[in-house]
Amino acid sequence: IIYVGERGCSRTALEFCKVLLSLNPNEDPLAILLLIDYFAIRAEEYPYFIRFHNEQNQRLNLDGLPNFVFSL
8 A cells, every 4th residue: 555655646545545444444453544544635535534534433433543633
């Protein structure tokens, strides 16, 4: 994902993040939550990022992650 993002394909990297997070959202073994905000902002998918935060905040405790708080 990072390699694809470095090549300038931020939207593709974001889509890969979505797929990997959907495989195991409760445990998130690859720490995709640390990348999804970065690629959402780079891909200019602001409505998706805000909607994701609003829908998943209670379940995943996203307010406890500094990257989400700063990105919002």
